[in-house]
Amino acid sequence: MPDERDAYWFPAKRYGWGWGLPVAWQGWLVLALYFAAVVSAGIWLRPHVHPLMFYGSVGAVTMLLIVVCLLKGEPQGER
Template structure:
């Protein structure tokens, strides 16, 4: 399979463990930057006005959205032991 046929993942799999590493495409970096801006931006708006419990729920929902984006645009998650296994 040539490199043209290989899909370009926004979030490649980590070498060790389960999940995704840092983004490998600019789109992934934009998603990650937006996530951090919205999480930190929620401190004065959500946390200050509604309290800690609502802010934790807010962060939980945003994190679930980030995981969904990683799942859809990243490599298939599975446990990896660090080899060159594909």
């Protein structure tokens, strides 16, 4: 019988709030896409030329990563 934890892409941290490194390939894909988006923002939206656009786009993809972690990560406080 599969464990319910097997369905999570990101485990909850043992101490504190947040998630650890991915435990499923889907989580690693999400993390790789996040880093690719941040690097792309640094290349295309030079922070010293377009600081608001750069930080806004990094903030947007970070919020998207947090939403994915909330949806597919282990709920906080279950450990």
